[in-house]
Amino acid sequence: MKPINESVITTSRHQPIVLKSKKSRRWETPFAGYAFLSPWLIGFFLLTLYPMVQSLYFSFTDYSLLEAPNWVGVENYTKIFTEDRLFYKSLTITVLFVIISVPLKLISALLMAMFLNQKMRGMSIYRTMIYLPSLIGTSVAVAILWRNIFGREGMVNGFLALFGIKGENWIGNPDTALSTLILLVVWQFGSSMVIFLAGLKQISPELYEASAIDGASKVKQFFKITLPMLSPVILFNLVLQTIGSFQMFTQAFVITKGGPVESTFMFALYLYQKAFAGFEMGYASALAWILLIIIAIFTAVIFLTSRFWVFYQTEGGKG
Template structure:
């Protein structure tokens, strides 16, 4: 093939992906931006109304409630999930017989994580007649409808997220494998305890991996939908109506597609700001070995 035809050949090879990106991603994004300034219900012609949707959102009590629920969910579920993932990764980072089997068995639930089947199972476990209520009396706790009580419903979703720690655990485990064993050996000679080693060696050396998991965890948490929709449908009294569920109800419940598009763009801005903050703050605590210290 002539070198002059090489660019054409390159575009030809990537054309399936390029066409899919333009038609299934870029065009819907452009359409969504346009619809956010319209009154559109899927059935009638979209009517341009300017910034009315955004001004209406600014006075929507349910919008601010969904923000409150979502931020509470993000700030509790992400740290808990990463803490569990790191703990399990450290337990599995051992040279013991059959460790690969244990890793596989522990990771298996993540293969079905986020599915409707898991959400239905979780709803049954924490329901009034669920498995949890058969255990808590042994701990001196009175049985209750955990997903039907406003003060505990969101906590069940947080616990579900923490239970789905498999992907973060695998990434942590890969990061732990990269930490030189000589560092632990030298610190042991100096009399450092396991806790001291964890604080001064493990966490700094693992900080880039922690940053990655934090960023991905925050982005995914802001978009959580399936568990809230299947388990509680936003109830009771909107205590679990996360942002994505609120957006869904506006789009396909009341068919306010223009309003929902405006909500989607607000969510994009929120996630972008949260991600930017994580990267800005990371220079104070993320350690890159090649730079010999915290990120500059």
């Protein structure tokens, strides 16, 4: 006799109600979930996972985009670590860029978020105006504008001329070119600022009131209340900005093209040149996987050290 998966009960009004067995419900629920997830799953497998696996394969081949890949094993990686001077040059510049730009960007975002967290008339207008550069900051047009502002005849030198100071070509000077890129990235702090602002809204005003009664100054409140309560948000922003800074490409490509004298030759720019200028797709794929590993190492270090400075309220202490 076959097992019965459904049963029918009749109510007082003689309306049949179908009760499905646990087995039927167990198979229907995941199907509905996967149906809703299918657009994301298709995009993940076709646009993310498959290209990553293909890139990993290409990193062990000699591939020029014009001919079939030729398997060379670890030759690309060996050449990168033993012979490629530009690999170490671009990596050093990129790490320096990340170490300087990320803290400055987060500090600027936090200070501005604290200012915008005040109760002032027209604050919504100020928030919109300050956030606006982050919406257009990564565009090619803004990069070109930034190049003109810091050029020899740019707005910065025009302003300095009012005080009798003769400016230089900030973009064309190897000592200042990287600083102009860092300044541009720091100027785009809007996304981090919004996240900090949301975190500040979650801090209870009672904590500040109680500390004020105990005689705590604004500076002490900042270090003893604001920073500990915002530490999970700081961790989140730190990870996002670190990953994004390692992949910085548009600004360096449009403004300096890696110059002058390779002073802004970012790792992503070097990868692009190898892949689409030199048609060394296999070599570029190896560079991409090395960059992925470097980003993973930096991210892991951040998470491992977070136990010493990130405070979680739900755990009653540090994470």
